[in-house]
Structures are given as C-alpha cells and as structure tokens.
Amino acid sequence: MGPQPPATVMTDSLLEMRGISKSFVGNPALIDVDLAVRRGEVHSIVGQNGAGKSTLMNVLAGVLRPEAGEIRIDGRRIAIANTADALRLGIATVYQELSLLANLSVAENIFLGRTPLRGMLIDRRKMEADARAVLEQVGCGDVDPRLPVGALPLARRQFVEIAKALSHEPSVLVLDEPTAPLGREEADRLFRIVAALKARGVAIIFISHRFAEILQHGDRVTILRNGRVVETLDMNGVTEAMLTERMIGGSAESFYAAHHPPEIADATPAAELRNIGLAGRLRDVSLAVPAGRIVAFTGLLGAGQNELARILGGDVVPDQGEVTRAGKAVDHDPRAAIRAGLCLLTEDRKAEGLFLDLSVRENITLPSLGALLRHGIIDGAAERRAVARSIDQLSIVATPTAPMRTLSGGNQQKAILARWLLRDLAVLVLIEPTRGIDVGAKADIYRDLEALARLGKAIVVISSDVPEVLGIADEIVVFVAGVIHARFVRGQVTEEELNLAIQGKE
Numbered sequence: 001m002g003p004q005p006p007a008t009v010m011t012d013s014l015l016e017m018r019g020i021s022k023s024f025v026g027n028p029a030l031i032d033v034d035l036a037v038r039r040g041e042v043h044s045i046v047g048q049n050g051a052g053k054s055t056l057m058n059v060l061a062g063v064l065r066p067e068a069g070e071i072r073i074d075g076r077r078i079a080i081a082n083t084a085d086a087l088r089l090g091i092a093t094v095y096q097e098l099s100l101l102a103n104l105s106v107a108e109n110i111f112l113g114r115t116p117l118r119g120m121l122i123d124r125r126k127m128e129a130d131a132r133a134v135l136e137q138v139g140c141g142d143v144d145p146r147l148p149v150g151a152l153p154l155a156r157r158q159f160v161e162i163a164k165a166l167s168h169e170p171s172v173l174v175l176d177e178p179t180a181p182l183g184r185e186e187a188d189r190l191f192r193i194v195a196a197l198k199a200r201g202v203a204i205i206f207i208s209h210r211f212a213e214i215l216q217h218g219d220r221v222t223i224l225r226n227g228r229v230v231e232t233l234d235m236n237g238v239t240e241a242m243l244t245e246r247m248i249g250g251s252a253e254s255f256y257a258a259h260h261p262p263e264i265a266d267a268t269p270a271a272e273l274r275n276i277g278l279a280g281r282l283r284d285v286s287l288a289v290p291a292g293r294i295v296a297f298t299g300l301l302g303a304g305q306n307e308l309a310r311i312l313g314g315d316v317v318p319d320q321g322e323v324t325r326a327g328k329a330v331d332h333d334p335r336a337a338i339r340a341g342l343c344l345l346t347e348d349r350k351a352e353g354l355f356l357d358l359s360v361r362e363n364i365t366l367p368s369l370g371a372l373l374r375h376g377i378i379d380g381a382a383e384r385r386a387v388a389r390s391i392d393q394l395s396i397v398a399t400p401t402a403p404m405r406t407l408s409g410g411n412q413q414k415a416i417l418a419r420w421l422l423r424d425l426a427v428l429v430l431i432e433p434t435r436g437i438d439v440g441a442k443a444d445i446y447r448d449l450e451a452l453a454r455l456g457k458a459i460v461v462i463s464s465d466v467p468e469v470l471g472i473a474d475e476i477v478v479f480v481a482g483v484i485h486a487r488f489v490r491g492q493v494t495e496e497e498l499n500l501a502i503q504g505k506e
Contacts, residue, residue, distance in 0.1 A: 013036040016034075017059070018069055019032050020066045032068075039201045042206050042218045043206065048438040051438075052228075053224055060093070091172045092173050094175050100157055103150060105147060106145045106149055107145035110130075110160065128146060135160075139192075155182050155186045158186075166197075172202070172203045173204050174204075209436065211439075220232060221238065225249055247439065248440055270326075270426050270427050270457075271330075271426075271458060273321065274322050283483050289427060289460055296472070297460065297463075298464065299502055303482070306431055306462055311332070338425065341427060343428055345431065349416055354412060359400065359403060360391070360402050363404050368423050390421065394448055396415055410438060425457075446471070475490070480502070
C-alpha cells in the first residue's frame, strides 16, 4: 500500500501546534508546547526574552524543524519543511527584524520570488498594479511601488512588510512586535488592519511586549516561560500585573518599582542645544541636559525628537544652531561627539549599533581599545578584566566569546550600554532603548540608567512609550511639529495629560 493521507480531526481551532519540542546543542528551547489558534481571533503570545516565543514561531514558519510534536491546519496534520511550505499552507510571518531588501523597489520586495512574467520578461505593469492593490489594504495607497524600499521611513517599511505577507493571502498571520517601529497613529492603522483580517476569519498570532496592546486587541493569550506553556487565558479580566507575574514567575512589583536617583545639588548642564534648526523637522529648539538627571524626549512619530537626539549625538548636522559640552561647541560628527563625552544609542541596534558576527568582548571594547594598549599592543588581560566587569555590572547573560547575534534583544542592548560605560562618557543619548525587549530586561535597563544618573551622568531617553516616560524620567520634554510644546518634571503630569500634550493639546 502507498502512503496514507494524514488523518483529519474535528476541531474548533484553525491552527494547532501539539507537543512541540526543540533544543539547541542539548539546551531545551521548547518543551512539549501546545498552542491552538481559532479562526478569526487575535491570539497573543508573551514571555521574557528566551522564553521560546521566537523558536516556536520559527517552527511554524518553517525556519526550524522540531524534534517532537505536530502541526495541524483545520484538523489535518501538515508537514512544514521550509518557509516556502509554510507560505504554501497559508502561514505568513512578519518578523520584528524586517526582511526587505533596501535596493529593490517596493513592488519587487512584495513579490520577491513570485514576479509575474510576460513571456521571458518580468511584467512590471502587472507587478506594480498588484503591489498597489495590496498596499491599499494596509493604508499605504500613496506609496509609489516603484520606489526603492530604502527610501522609505522605517514605519512605512513596516507596512510594506505587512503588505508582502498579505500578498500571500494567508489564513494564519504571525505579527512579531509589529508596532515596535510605529508611532501612535501608525499603530492605530495597524490595528484597523488586524480587525479587518480578523473579520475575514484570518487567525492572527500577535507577539508584543506592550501589554496595553495585548489587553486592548487580543482575544486570548498564551504565556511562555523557560520554553514551557504556563497558561492560556481569555482576555476578560486579565491585567498587566497578572501577565507580568505569570510571565516572570513572581511578583510584578520588583519589575515596575522605581529606584529614582536622589536630587543632585549641582544641576550644571552636561550639554546644551542652542537654537537648533533642521529643515522640515526642527525649529529653533534650545534646551539644557543636566548632569545626574534622566530627561525624556517624547512626541508623535516625526515630531522632531529623534532628529534632535541624533544631532546631540553627532549623527545629524543641523541647518542652524550648536551643541555645547562643558561650555565648548562640539563639531557635528560622531567622533567629535564621543571625544567630547557624548554618545548615541539608536533604536536600530542591529543595523547601527552592533557587529553581530563579532564576539561580546569585541563589541564592548571596540571604542576603548586605545586605552587598553600596552606598548602598542592590546593588553589581553586588561581587556578580559574590563569586559568581565561590564558583564557583571549590567548582568549580561552571555560569555565574552559568544557571537553577538546569539544574544537576546535585552542582552544585546545591555552590551551596547556596556560599550559606552567602559568609555566613561558623560552624556548618554538613547533612542527607544527598550524597544522589542521583555519586561524583565526593561527593568534591568531602567535600573542601569538610574544608577548612571546617580553617578552624575546625563541620560537622554527618546521614547514613545508613555508609561516608560512617566516611570523613569526626571524631566519630560514633549515635541509637536518640530518645537517644544510642553515640559514637565517628575510627578507633575498624569498619563492622560501627557497623552493630550503629545497630541498638541493643552
């Protein structure tokens, strides 16, 4: 007899993953994991970095093969050998790290590997028309499909990635931290798309560290911890504290408790921005960044806060104005900024902050090698001691020799912070420092920043996360349309009032 067709089992779930197990070099990443997702529901998955979320989704997407378990669609057991199999079976994934090719056009990215042909040639007219149709679905009908993806801002690229996934007409859509690069308006647009897909019966798996999004838009949530399922809950009655406690296996209080730096008598500016202007972005902005304080810049996407941070860090040259450090003007250049004691940690740590194929040690010590030289040669023992201190100080879960790409997002962010702590700079500018990082790693980073402020460092945090801004900032600067719209000190503003200020309202 030939091979028998897979058995079909009646079920109310569109997708079932049963008993999934996966290990790496003998270390279990998933242990007997069950996940069931219904047609037309938003099913959230939460867990700390390393809990198994990415591994489970990579199994579903055909990137990884499990050692045990099975996957069923509509009750029928399926085999997913690779990503092409997953797409053919109606499973599309939008990853946190975008897969777009910057040098190709929007249309070429959407239909990469599936370009329509006219004879032996690419039918560009049809490809661009089809791209326009799917871009309309994600509210980006104004995007020219002929444009190179690299010419688009990050938020628009995220929607192109979603359009690419939808072009496969999936029945199961995985969204991995989809709102991470989005401002409030763009996130609202995304959730309108999610609601429309849900109404069409698409099963949506939603992974996010933003619990407010999960509570507002999710139907059910599965919590992972240490590679195992802790619980699957209906969202009715679920709170952020409940999710946090189940996710970390303990009280949420220690993760949200603030350890604010004490008042520092000497509030001398560590750096100043004077009359900064940037065409279409910033208009005559002046402010001082005091030593020993955490100052948060916030606002809607495109309000100017990110550009000001990059100007402060020497990455962008303004059209007018100057940056001063200890009363002296600083050249608009990253090297000059670092020499003056300022550093910039951008929101895209993998593209702009890390050397993923180098070790943790090499990533941390790279800007400080000059100080580690002995007779013109790197003092290996001194370098090892410095890295060990950094790893211990920031509780980085990694060995010095581990390739940077193998670390979780939270540990990668800590490694970048360790790099600049080793250089002992006076002003640290961080754009979205906890983007894509779980609540436990966030708490570690908050404590690290607060400890640095207690040591007299000036910390500038650019964040679109209102609870984060309220939780860590001594001073809050709200930007609207390229100007400072409002300023608050700790305890002076509520979440509702801050949201209104961000919208440009009094």
